[in-house]
Amino acid sequence: MVDFWIIRTVGYGREGTPLKRHDGRARPEYEVSDLGRALMLHLPHFIWAPLVGFEARLKKGRSIRPFLRRRASSSAEGHPAIRYHESDLFQDLDFSEYPELTDYVRKFRTALIKKSRVFAELSRLNLERVDDLLGLYPGTDGTLQVLSLSGTLEQKRQYIEDHCGQLIEIQVDPSGSYESNITFRLDARRLRTYLRKNVYEVQSLIRDDTQQEVHVFRGRKRLFRMVNSEVINRLFMIQHSMDLNAEFRKALEDTVTGELFPVKLSVKSFQVGQAFDQLSSATSLEREFEQLKLSAPDRHRVMRQLTGRVVLCLYSYQSGLVGKSQHIHSIGAILHNLAGMSGVEKDFPQLVDIVRSRSANSQIGAYYLFSEFASSVDLKAVKPGAQAAPSSQP
Numbered sequence: 001m002v003d004f005w006i007i008r009t010v011g012y013g014r015e016g017t018p019l020k021r022h023d024g025r026a027r028p029e030y031e032v033s034d035l036g037r038a039l040m041l042h043l044p045h046f047i048w049a050p051l052v053g054f055e056a057r058l059k060k061g062r063s064i065r066p067f068l069r070r071r072a073s074s075s076a077e078g079h080p081a082i083r084y085h086e087s088d089l090f091q092d093l094d095f096s097e098y099p100e101l102t103d104y105v106r107k108f109r110t111a112l113i114k115k116s117r118v119f120a121e122l123s124r125l126n127l128e129r130v131d132d133l134l135g136l137y138p139g140t141d142g143t144l145q146v147l148s149l150s151g152t153l154e155q156k157r158q159y160i161e162d163h164c165g166q167l168i169e170i171q172v173d174p175s176g177s178y179e180s181n182i183t184f185r186l187d188a189r190r191l192r193t194y195l196r197k198n199v200y201e202v203q204s205l206i207r208d209d210t211q212q213e214v215h216v217f218r219g220r221k222r223l224f225r226m227v228n229s230e231v232i233n234r235l236f237m238i239q240h241s242m243d244l245n246a247e248f249r250k251a252l253e254d255t256v257t258g259e260l261f262p263v264k265l266s267v268k269s270f271q272v273g274q275a276f277d278q279l280s281s282a283t284s285l286e287r288e289f290e291q292l293k294l295s296a297p298d299r300h301r302v303m304r305q306l307t308g309r310v311v312l313c314l315y316s317y318q319s320g321l322v323g324k325s326q327h328i329h330s331i332g333a334i335l336h337n338l339a340g341m342s343g344v345e346k347d348f349p350q351l352v353d354i355v356r357s358r359s360a361n362s363q364i365g366a367y368y369l370f371s372e373f374a375s376s377v378d379l380k381a382v383k384p385g386a387q388a389a390p391s392s393q394p
Helices: 034-040 099-114 117-124 153-163 231-244 246-256 272-279 285-292 296-305 349-357
Strands: 007-009 029-032 045-050 053-058 081-085 130-138 144-147 167-172 183-185 200-206 212-218 221-227 261-271 309-319 327-337 360-362 365-378 391-393
Touching: 007 231, 029 034, 034 200, 034 212, 034 221, 034 231, 045 130, 053 117, 081 117, 117 153, 130 153, 212 231, 231 246, 231 261, 231 309, 231 327, 231 360, 231 365, 246 309, 246 327, 246 365, 285 296, 285 349, 349 365
Parallel strands: none
Antiparallel strands: 007 029, 029 200, 045 167, 045 221, 053 081, 053 130, 130 144, 183 261, 200 212, 212 221, 261 309, 309 327, 327 365, 360 365, 365 391
16 A cells, blocks of 8 residues: 555654744644554544433333434433434534634534424433433544433533533543553454545643643644553554564555454563563574674674663454454564664674664654564464464564
8 A cells, every 4th residue: 555654743843853833832743644543543532522412311111102202212221211412413514624614603503403302302301210311422433422421410411401512522432442551452443444645633742740632633623632641652663663564564554455354453662671582582683693794692792782672563463254264463563772772883883884774763763673573373273261372483
């Protein structure tokens, strides 16, 4: 796939200094592709969407018949439920590219929804028969999503009445992914929307509590924000893995085209010793060692002088159709910061020069591919309760 990428830096001047914001403060700025945006959406984030109605989940054993109306629906988590909404009013009405119309459109929508049946049904709702009251908002895929509210039922009703028709900030917490040593539990539906032409602007700033706040825009429209001190750096590590490992790149390409089914993408950081003790006999440096005809003692000397941390990018995916052989494959790329070879350069300058020529560079530093590996597990060959021993190749 041509021009397949995740993230790139655009907010630095020619001297490598951050560009200035309109308020004079420095702010690094980046761009992400559809894939970069999709990966970020797997982590907890905030979006902005209009509150368009409500869902009332009735106490078990209660009939929804007295509440049935044109906009009512039923069933949610075993509870009878009713819904009233005006989602159609907000569909495909994005005027964010025309800021002079934004305020007018917002006021027009609010005025229309105030005349809808949502408010009448909300006010006549007998809360004694209600187990929970939730808001409704249109998701990014066009389907209605529920918004959990805090407080008493009366407070929830008041919130919906006060904010229905208005744009509100909503916290989205996708299940499965987590931030510690970032792991994305991948949803294939998010990854299959990749379009090369789509580019999103990313702006980040350090808050007073030292956390990094990241905002993602498409043109003038702000899509979502997240508070995560590592997500930008980890996206660059995945980008470097794609740039330096052809198999890693191809697996991601085949995923967005639908040929492979994604499972998990992890980005983990280790101390040099933790990784090198396991992999020192199967590293990409062996090519340079052979090329420079370094002796075994010199090779061990080089490995002992490497410092800093390494990053493991591990991508797992599934292949095979139902009824046929199904495998879970994993492709790993271990990256080492070029600065970690500073102790080697004096005695082995040629080695460092060669490694530098095959490194990938960004504002987080220059990294080279220290090691790579692949493994595979045949799911059909694993007996229930048994643990598979994956076959692997360096």
